[in-house]
Amino acid sequence: MMRQQRTLDRPATVQGFGFLTGADITLRFLPAAEDHGIAFQRTDLAGSEPIPARLDYVVPRQRRTAITRNGATVEMVEHVMAALAGLQIDNCLVQLDGPEPPGGDGSSLHCITELLDAGIVEQSAPRDILVVQGEHRVTGERDGSEITAQAVPRRTLVITYELDYGPRSPIRPQLLTFEFSPELFVTNLAFARTFVLEAEAQALKAQGYGTRVTAQDLLIFGSQGVIGNELRAVDECVRHKILDCVGDFALLGCDIHGHFRAYRSGHALNHAICRQVAAHAIQDESQRRVA
């Protein structure tokens, strides 16, 4: 369905510390003109230009999405991207005074709250849409992970995610299909937090990452389940994985209509399927050409 581009009515601010580096960060969402898209700008680096939040600027990383341009990098953009895409905010300059957004509670809720408070306004230009054509598939190298995309009869974005880490994992298998709308994003996905296994958290800390993160800041799973925290939904993990997909798919810079089916997919596969789909997609006949 055709819609107009949207931006913020007023600036919004989020403060906190970055999960990766532990740095104190102030992030500002600023309204932007039609066709600006989403861009991140490091205000702590003198003269650094905005980095478009597009696939072309993505750099390979483990378990997160990072973008870079001319030596300026922003790590872990995915939950901010999910908040903006989830609310269909298409044009926004995101300024931050450090290397990564504030982690909040590991979900997108801390951004959603401030963005809704700032208000969203429609602009006059239509939003570009990519329509998935045919069938596409990318697979992970080792773990059997996979993501496919195919056309949907109804013009909408549908994401089915299956999470299964095996019988010995403290995270039980979960399967969920989500048909995108901003309303359902806010109520069903935005609250879902990042999760890690205790062993992974310890390995990251040994490398000097995430040293400020506690079991209260996100979900850490030990052998007996969540440590020092309570799940917000029994299937919070799969909801978070779909939230990550929404954020990663937004790197296309346009809406996308199709059915994605993911099995244990992470950020790298999410980027790969987007690249493949973009190479084969057609523009919606009601829309302008996608650049």
Ligand SMILES: [Zn+2]
């Ligand atoms: Zn995530």
